Amino acid sequence: MYEFISGKLVSKQPDHVVVETSGIGYRLKVSHSTFEQLPGPSANVMIYTHLHVREDIFDLYGFAQRDEREFFFKLIAISKIGPKAALAILSGGSPADISNWIMAEDAKTIAKTPGIGPTTAKRLILELKPKIEKGIGTSEPGGLTSSLGTSSIEDEAIMALEALGYSRAEVYSKIRKIVKDSEVELTTEQLIKQTLQK
Secondary structure, eight states: OOOEEEEEEEEEETTEEEEEETTEEEEEEOOHHHHHHSOOTTSEEEEEEEEEEETTEEEEEEESSHHHHHHHHHHHTSTTOOHHHHHHHHHSSOHHHHHHHHHTTOHHHHTTSTTOOHHHHHHHHHHHHHHHHHHTTOOBTTTBOSTTSOOHHHHHHHHHHHHTTOOHHHHHHHHHHHHHHOSSOOOHHHHHHHHHHO
């Protein structure tokens, strides 16, 4: 129903924000990830939205990035995972992080999310892994080349480290941090070397 809301950020809390537009204040439930990405109060923002209607309850959800909202839709399509649980999962990591845990079948990490037990984590992997696998290799905004949000160089480094016996979940976050902190573009070999030194 609503694609996005654009206006002044009036207040910002870890679980919700208030955005004023045309004299109306909209309260949006948000993940911790969206909370961290948004600027401080009084700044102008554009937040992607989803209106969730259930019986007599109308909840408005906000997302700093479109891909976070798309992942939210995938999560609430899974049986027994409602909007509250989906936001909790998204608060535990970015869509790329969660996709990585699912591809690595890392139910233990997913189950650390409050309200998500081992059984739900396994069901999440079972239902989402085939959908994520279909998306690998497709181009994404910003030059990303996989559904995990990694570049081809990062993917090569991850596969090489997996061949050495490391789990994907173990090396993914290290590689992403190295790439983010590096001032120059690293080769696959340099990336592998730096990851092994961590």
